[in-house]
Amino acid sequence: MxxxxxxxxxxxxxxxxxxxxxxxxxxILGKIGYTLDSNVKLFYDGGDSGSTKKxxxxxxxxxxxxxxxxxxGFGVNHIFDSxxxxxxxxxxxxxxxxxxxxxxxxxxxxxxESIYFIAQAGYGFFRFDNDDSQEDLPAPSTNNGLYWGIxxxxxxxxxxxxxxxxxxxxxxxxxEGSTYDVTYSAFSINVGYKFKFKP
Numbered sequence: 273m274x275x276x277x278x279x280x281x282x283x284x285x286x287x288x289x290x291x292x293x294x295x296x297x298x299x300i301l302g303k304i305g306y307t308l309d310s311n312v313k314l315f316y317d318g319g320d321s322g323s324t325k326k327x328x329x330x331x332x333x334x335x336x337x338x339x340x341x342x343x344x345g346f347g348v349n350h351i352f353d354s355x356x357x358x359x360x361x362x363x364x365x366x367x368x369x370x371x372x373x374x375x376x377x378x379x380x381x382x383x384x385e386s387i388y389f390i391a392q393a394g395y396g397f398f399r400f401d402n403d404d405s406q407e408d409l410p411a412p413s414t415n416n417g418l419y420w421g422i423x424x425x426x427x428x429x430x431x432x433x434x435x436x437x438x439x440x441x442x443x444x445x446x447x448e449g450s451t452y453d454v455t456y457s458a459f460s461i462n463v464g465y466k467f468k469f470k471p
Contacts, residue, residue, distance in 0.1 A: 293376075296471045297337040301347075301433070303464030305329035310458040312356055312364055314445065322358030327351065329460060333372060343374045347392070351441075351458065353399060360403040364456055366441045368419040370394025376427070383429055390423040390435065398443035398454070415451070417442035425462075435462045 293299075306328055313321045331349030338344055346369070353365035376388035396419035402412055419442075425435025441456040 293337050293340055293343070293468075294470070295337055295339045298469040298471075299333075299335045299337075299343065299345075300467045300469075301331075301333040301335070301464055302467075303331045303333075303349075303433075303435075303462040305331065305349075305437070305460045305462035307351070307354070307458045307460045310354060310456070310460075312358075312457075313455045314362075315453040315455075316450070322356060324354040324356050324364060324456075327354040329462070331462070335372070335374060341376055341378075343376070344372070345374075346371050346394075353401070362403050363399075363401040364454070365399040366396045366419070366443075366456065367399075368394055368396045368439075368441070370419055370421075379426075385427040385429050388425050388427065388435075390421070390425060390437065392419070392421040392423075392439070394419045396441040396443065398441065400443075400445055400454075402447075412445050412447040415444040415446065417444070427466075431466050431468065433462075433464055433466060435464075436460070437462060 307326050310324045312324050329349055329351050331347060333345055333347035335343035335345035348369050351366045353363045356362045370392040371394060372392045374388050374390050376386045378386045396417055398414045398416050400412060400414050421437050421439030423435050423437035425433055427433045438459050443454045445452045445454055
């Protein structure tokens with residue numbers, strides 16, 4: 273991951289600069305991420321709780337600038353399925369759709385264009401596969417639930433960006449007539465590129 277970040281920064285030094293954002297500007301952000309830390313809790317008598325294996329994420333956001341410092345929009349991200357590490361090889365995955373707000377502060381730097389904060393709230397589509405060793409049990413179903421996330425990022429000159437996100441997903445697993453709540457949290461790093469459109 274350190275090599276990817278270094279490559280992004282070095283590549284930015286050889287591309288022409290862009291103009292500052294203005295009210296009415298629009299952006300589409302494409303990003304790829306990696307979960308540095310993720311945890312899941314499955315609530316039932318006794319419960320299961322633990323980390324999940326690190327995995328990749330993909331996402332895209334659309335933003336509209338209401339003024340030069342605040343952008344609002346919506347997006348979608350996909351958290352690839354990851355195996356739990358609490359004794360069973362259960363797999364968890366989510367696809368989230370959300371509304372987002374992103375205030376930013378310009379920086380006086382030759383490399384870093386601005387620092388920004390992110391707040392997301394929306395709905396997560398939950399995927400769950402139980403451990404293959406439990407094949408005698410009927411396949412469980414799931415309920416989707418709330419998604420939200422907060423984060424901070426930096427815009428690197430020439431349309432690249434780097435951000436850190438802490439996100440939370442909620443859902444439930446339905447098995448043999450019983451419903452068990454699930455909470456999934458992840459701390460991830462994203463790198464990406466933004467496409468800007470001026471009116």
